[in-house]
Amino acid sequence: RDVLHRHDAALSGRSLPDATHVFAHYTHSMVWHPTSSPRWRALRKVCSAELFAPHRLTTNQSLRRDKVWQLVSHVERVAYSGMPIAVRRLTFATVINLLSSTIFSADVANLDDCKGSSESSFQGVLAEVIATVGLPNMSDFFPEIARFDPQGIRRRIKGLFQRLHDMIDDRIELRLRERATTAGNGEPPANKNFLDVLLDYRGTDDGKGFDRQTLLTLLLDLFSVGTDTSAATVEWAIAELLLYPKSMARAQSELAQVLGSRPEVEESDIDKLKYLQAIVKETFRIHPPAPLLLPHEAKDTTQIQDGRYTVPLGTRIVVNVWAIGRDGEVWPEPEKFMPERFLEEESSGAAGVDFRGRDLELLPFGSGRRMCPEMPLAHRMVHLMLASLLHRFEWRMRPEDVKNGLDMSERVGLNLAMAKPVQAMATPV
Ligand code: HEM
Numbered sequence: 001r002d003v004l005h006r007h008d009a010a011l012s013g014r015s016l017p018d019a020t021h022v023f024a025h026y027t028h029s030m031v032w033h034p035t036s037s038p039r040w041r042a043l044r045k046v047c048s049a050e051l052f053a054p055h056r057l058t059t060n061q062s063l064r065r066d067k068v069w070q071l072v073s074h075v076e077r078v079a080y081s082g083m084p085i086a087v088r089r090l091t092f093a094t095v096i097n098l099l100s101s102t103i104f105s106a107d108v109a110n111l112d113d114c115k116g117s118s119e120s121s122f123q124g125v126l127a128e129v130i131a132t133v134g135l136p137n138m139s140d141f142f143p144e145i146a147r148f149d150p151q152g153i154r155r156r157i158k159g160l161f162q163r164l165h166d167m168i169d170d171r172i173e174l175r176l177r178e179r180a181t182t183a184g185n186g187e188p189p190a191n192k193n194f195l196d197v198l199l200d201y202r203g204t205d206d207g208k209g210f211d212r213q214t215l216l217t218l219l220l221d222l223f224s225v226g227t228d229t230s231a232a233t234v235e236w237a238i239a240e241l242l243l244y245p246k247s248m249a250r251a252q253s254e255l256a257q258v259l260g261s262r263p264e265v266e267e268s269d270i271d272k273l274k275y276l277q278a279i280v281k282e283t284f285r286i287h288p289p290a291p292l293l294l295p296h297e298a299k300d301t302t303q304i305q306d307g308r309y310t311v312p313l314g315t316r317i318v319v320n321v322w323a324i325g326r327d328g329e330v331w332p333e334p335e336k337f338m339p340e341r342f343l344e345e346e347s348s349g350a351a352g353v354d355f356r357g358r359d360l361e362l363l364p365f366g367s368g369r370r371m372c373p374e375m376p377l378a379h380r381m382v383h384l385m386l387a388s389l390l391h392r393f394e395w396r397m398r399p400e401d402v403k404n405g406l407d408m409s410e411r412v413g414l415n416l417a418m419a420k421p422v423q424a425m426a427t428p429v
Helices: 002-011 038-051 054-059 061-080 087-104 122-133 143-148 153-182 194-200 212-226 228-243 245-259 267-272 274-286 321-325 375-392 399-404
Strands: 302-304 309-311 393-397 410-412 416-418 423-428
Touching: 038 194, 038 212, 054 061, 054 375, 061 087, 061 267, 061 375, 061 393, 061 423, 087 122, 087 153, 087 194, 087 212, 087 228, 087 375, 122 153, 122 212, 122 228, 153 194, 153 212, 194 212, 212 228, 228 245, 228 274, 228 375, 228 393, 228 416, 228 423, 245 267, 245 274, 245 375, 267 274, 267 375, 274 321, 274 375, 375 393, 393 399
Parallel strands: none
Antiparallel strands: 302 309, 393 423, 410 416
16 A cells, blocks of 8 residues: 555556556466567557547447346346346356447357356356466466476466457457458448457558457457456445345435336436445455456656665566455454445545545556556446346345355455355345
8 A cells, every 4th residue: 555655656557568468467377478569559549549438438328228138137037937146147248248249249148058157158268267367376486387387277278268269259250251241342331349440440550450369369358357357346246235234225225216116227327326336335345356456567666664665676566455455444344344434424434435546545446547448337337237236126145045154255266256156036126
């Protein structure tokens, strides 16, 4: 925290090979790709201008509404059948479909795929990648044995990446064929998607646009970092609310007050849902999806704690936001799920604290110029999914969870998720 407070500027850069490929510098489990080329810089530019741009966020609002509506309808069907709801599997599939509709104009995940971990489905392979990437790898502690890959983790991840690459490649091929038939000359069809934007881009140094490998790597990154992070947040929030039914009831009564008899939550409602916002903040505080952010590198030699420590130029810095969120000096009763701490009227000092990168005690998306570029999208999706699930259903624990207690242990993969995915009973209201 001290580093962040005093030397934010020094840490705001990340000069590892190129952080666009977020996997590349994590562990020895990773498959390396060349990511420091001018082509990659061009790719980042086009992403900022097209995928992450505010006008895209506005244009895709109806898409998000549709995907959340599909989620609610699915939960309703399962709830009527009396089966428990696998919150993360369903929210994961929902976010995958939101991304894939933006990129390919098609859904690639199936909410009915109950196995979810089946290695033949897109969501199954992606889930497997996310879980395997975070397995403790001896090669990280003993780099000299890394090339032997003693646990076979690197080999396994390579195979999984290959399978995802093939699936994404099929989508690219399909779009190229559609472009060839609809316009006859390879022009994009009228409903241009993000893949079309990438295929048409000629702003690279050689004017040839992006090669296939670069496209594949970028798309794989987006699906890997952009899906389970939001899904896991909604799952943690539901799990905490099952443990704190008063908070659940308060959120539902706020929703009833703001929405009245209207069944669908709109993005424009989020601003008015102060308690729901506090729940999301509290969830990010205790369960940050990226507990160590991504590695940063000191751009200058820096003294911290009045010169007691020197951080030399080039030091790799890992910021433990998980520990900051549970620091008793910053947060009273840090282990307690207490959304009220963020409310103006009931505050214990955290009112006004937000997660947009300014308040260094709450940094689920990082801070500075390399913070998560998709925070606005994630913010909308997390609030919309959670609000819709709370507004449309009463939630309770399964009898076995009531008896044995809900297992809140964590699994560190590419992100921090529940080790035992929550299964909850829902009743439509
Ligand atoms: C609750 C949801 C999410 C959380 C908590 C989250 C968190 C993060 C964090 C902590 C970082 C690293 C920041 C740093 O080290 O300073 C990051 C980077 C990134 N995130 Fe997210 N993220 C979320 C959703 C998304 C989504 C939906 C997408 C895309 C569709 C996305 C795309 C990215 C990308 C591309 C980077 C790398 C940026 C770079 O290296 O410059 N994230 N995210």
